[in-house]
Amino acid sequence: MGIQALPRQYRVHGRKMASVLAVFGVAVLGFLVGIWAAEDPVTHQVKVLVSLVTLLFFAAVAGTLPRTGTTVDRSGIQIRGPLRTRRLAWEEIQDITTRPLTSTSSVIPDTVVYADLTDGRRKLLIHLNDLHVTDFDDEIAILQTVCRELGGTDPSHPAPTP
Structure with missing residues (x-):
């Protein structure tokens, strides 16, 4: 042949890709919760900026990885x-x-x-x-x-x- x-x-299709993205999403969520729960003297603006950059990175990975x-x-x-x-x-x-x-x-x-x-x-x-x-x-x-x-x-x- x-x-x-x-x-x-x-x-990679279906469940495998969904599993990879779900694990990555949970890791991102854990990272963000850690940033917002921390009681160190980081300003609110820095937390917002780091959160937005992290979410944009996750969106980029989630949008390109399946392709x-x-x-x-x-x-x-x-x-x-x-x-x-x-x-x-x-x-x-x-x-x-x-x-x-x-x-x-x-x-x-x-x-x-x-x-x-x-x-x-x-x-x-x-x-x-x-x-x-x-x-x-x-x-x-x-x-x-x-x-x-x-x-x-x-x-x-x-x-x-x-």
């Missing part, structure tokens, strides 16, 4: 981060590789995926990991096949070193 499997999209992800189609790979979107054409991509992470946490993936570029750089493919993708090994095989079919795996360029 190769290019006929395209397009593919990797994002992050990786999209793979016939023209290349789009990596949409919280601040910017990167577009990689298949001609720029040498290979799709996985890298293990050393973590014992259940909220951090064991393996992440990179697009190895022909200029020696690597780009992390957001939300394409064993924590967020079911049938992870099959997805990687599909993406590696697509990469070979659409222009990757140029033997004249060495793979980036980890």
